[in-house]
Amino acid sequence: MQARRRSLGIAKHLLSREVQRTMKKEISSIELKHIIEEMQFLGHARLDKIIQKEREVFLQFFASGKGNFTLRIVPGRYFYLTGQRAPAHEPHNFVMRLRKYIPFFFLKSLSQIGSERVVRIVLEKNDQEYRVYIELFGRGNVILCDTNDIIIAVLDREKLSDSAQKEVKYIPPQKPINLFELKPEEFRSIKESKQEVLVKALAIEFGIGGVYAEEICTLSGIDKKTSPSELSGKEIERLFSSLQELLSRKIDPQLVFKEGKPVNLTPFPLEVYKGLETKGFPKFNEGLDFVLENYSGEPEHEEAKQQADLKAMKIQRIIDEQEKGLVEVQKTAEDNQKKGEMIYEKYILIKGILDEMNKAREKYDWKEIKERLKGHKVIRSVNEKDKKIVVEV
Numbered sequence: 001m002q003a004r005r006r007s008l009g010i011a012k013h014l015l016s017r018e019v020q021r022t023m024k025k026e027i028s029s030i031e032l033k034h035i036i037e038e039m040q041f042l043g044h045a046r047l048d049k050i051i052q053k054e055r056e057v058f059l060q061f062f063a064s065g066k067g068n069f070t071l072r073i074v075p076g077r078y079f080y081l082t083g084q085r086a087p088a089h090e091p092h093n094f095v096m097r098l099r100k101y102i103p104f105f106f107l108k109s110l111s112q113i114g115s116e117r118v119v120r121i122v123l124e125k126n127d128q129e130y131r132v133y134i135e136l137f138g139r140g141n142v143i144l145c146d147t148n149d150i151i152i153a154v155l156d157r158e159k160l161s162d163s164a165q166k167e168v169k170y171i172p173p174q175k176p177i178n179l180f181e182l183k184p185e186e187f188r189s190i191k192e193s194k195q196e197v198l199v200k201a202l203a204i205e206f207g208i209g210g211v212y213a214e215e216i217c218t219l220s221g222i223d224k225k226t227s228p229s230e231l232s233g234k235e236i237e238r239l240f241s242s243l244q245e246l247l248s249r250k251i252d253p254q255l256v257f258k259e260g261k262p263v264n265l266t267p268f269p270l271e272v273y274k275g276l277e278t279k280g281f282p283k284f285n286e287g288l289d290f291v292l293e294n295y296s297g298e299p300e301h302e303e304a305k306q307q308a309d310l311k312a313m314k315i316q317r318i319i320d321e322q323e324k325g326l327v328e329v330q331k332t333a334e335d336n337q338k339k340g341e342m343i344y345e346k347y348i349l350i351k352g353i354l355d356e357m358n359k360a361r362e363k364y365d366w367k368e369i370k371e372r373l374k375g376h377k378v379i380r381s382v383n384e385k386d387k388k389i390v391v392e393v
Helices: 002-014 017-022 029-042 093-101 184-192 198-205 210-220 233-247 284-293 299-345 347-363 366-372
Strands: 046-053 056-063 067-074 078-082 106-112 118-125 128-135 141-146 151-154 254-258 261-266 277-280 379-383 388-391
Touching (some): 029 056, 029 284, 046 093, 078 284, 093 151, 184 198, 254 284, 366 379
Antiparallel strands (some): 106 118, 128 141, 254 261, 254 277
């Protein structure tokens, strides 16, 4: 452990701000597939801790006979196992909801939705089941649903995807084509792509990602700037064959360096990086953890980001307080409505009592009225001082 910390310290010293700005910004669909495959060893692990720091969520699991493992979730960017300690932080409303619904639940399954950058974590305990969806595209989000995918809680309410509206069923965004189950006839549609160049058609319309789209072009021996509409039948076959070869590669994570600076982390060696210096890792999760532990984003924007996050937290607290107040107002309104309905139902009885009281007031004072009404079936008490009566209906 000490040796690992020393090596990480050396790596941190070597990484300049320029390198930090050019390293991995997000994970691709292909990378997510390998990340999740590596996590299957967690089995029926128990969820012990849930921590939130700004928009990051940490889920700490305990796997029997294996120890503790922490999932770091950065919506819109990263999802991986980290060796870093989850930071202690003031609980947010979202994490409090998670702690309410899924404390000490057990991991039932962890999967990727098709070839989308969406993760589904299914948790169970006794006869209860909940699902946590993690969106790793755009700004991203974390969404808690019940067993029918009805939304219970959302990390970022203002950044809900079109299919993630609160109190309705969550339907994960999904392309018509699943990259990992792609058929030759489906792939031929690339010729109809509206993208100007081949590499963009592969990266965007098939969700392959930029560097892997370039790899497929390289393996196929086809210029990446070729117009999709100009592809021949044989070229399309070569591209499809190269795609299948890429997807079937065994995991062999590589951190790629150019001129001594890290430029990318990939789950296996790529031809596009052939000849460049690389550093291997036993697991892609470990490589990603190493890179991100030594990569702090864009330092010049960190202070502004922190200020924006603080402002967002304050606004969220105001929203939470207003929602709490609204619930109380609604409850009061419902109670008053029930009282009003009861009075309406007993209108004739109450009107009769009021008429009798008005007549009695013409003949007797309040003290005499109180005395005469002792043992009355409906009028329970008389307040002489405030000139009020209490009835039970």
